[in-house]
Amino acid sequence: MSEFVDDPHQLLHVLRNPDGTFTRxxxxxxxPPTPDPSLPILVLTKDMTINQSNNTWLRLFLPRKALERPSNNSKLPLIFFFHGGGFIYPSVASTIFHDFCSTMASDxxxxVASLDYRLNLEHRLPAYEDPVGHSTGSKPALMIG
Structure with missing residues (x-):
């Protein structure tokens, strides 16, 4: 018969800190990202910082075929992807989301711009709103280029 766990922190493998945050x-x-075009891969990836003080960033996924097409100034669609996990788990660099975004970019x-955000276990609420402020105009715009 299985044991009953009455401490959800034990079940989630986290330790509650006195300040209300958690340690995983x-x-x-x-x-890791793979930005080197000499590698035989279908999608190139690169990490870019959004806000260094909040440790928010994004990973760009560029299909190789975009580099190999003739220069006719055609534009590629841009997809913004916010990973799942209930604002507590995992990150853009997690293999499951990296592979998903790579497949989406290639197919x-x-x-694909996969945005990472601060997670609620390490940061107090509403930490997940950090990247949203840039898109709503309440924070300075992110300039890439």
């Missing part, structure tokens, strides 16, 4: 004991597998032929 388990990490999910991460995939659709679009640039």
């Amino acid at each position: 004991f388990l990490e999910d597998p991460h995939t 659709i032929g679009a640039v």
